[in-house]
Amino acid sequence: ETGVTQTPRHLVMGMTNKKSLKCEQHLGHNAMYWYKQSAKKPLELMFVYNFKEQTENNSVPSRFSPECPNSSHLFLHLHTLQPEDSALYLCASSQEWDGPGSLHFGNGTRLTVT
């Protein structure tokens, strides 16, 4: 399989649940990202990892906890979420030689918090 794969595609969870989103990239990239996409809002950068090290945390609430065990995998652990956290969560990867601003996105996980 090629590109960036995200699972699950859809997730419905209650406010007291704990769940995880998974992202896997097969592009050999060394940087991975989590973005949040809400209706009528710009894409919001949440976290950035370079060579498995977190290099950016964009003031994200602690109920979102990222994990990057290796350069190919990225997780987003979710707990005690709020209804306003319902959104499309996109994973992306990049490599410097692809050019500036060249992110490869997965198709996202549509999260609904009830």
Place this chain on the structure above:
Amino acid sequence: QKEVEQDPGPLSVPEGAIVSLNCTYSNSAFQYFMWYRQYSRKGPELLMYTYSSGNKEDGRFTAQVDKSSKYISLFIRDSQPSDSATYLCAGLTGGGNKLTFGTGTQLKVEL
């Protein structure tokens, strides 16, 4: 004020029309400007990027940046129904890949 402003649309045009999609931005430090296309239920994909002011052409697509007026445009010639998607503009300062996106403009090209 958002750093990158974009009319959300939807913009509806007939097949074959020339489409103009526009963004304005406020961050003077942006050096690179990107256009991403996002089909329904898919992630965004990079269409093209431009460095500083000027034009860049790729097939039916032309990206234009005017840094003096902080205005970014994407023109689509001979638009096709397959061009129906949401188009996201983004700005980037010199280092890294921390893009600042607009909200996206939804485009519908009708037969």
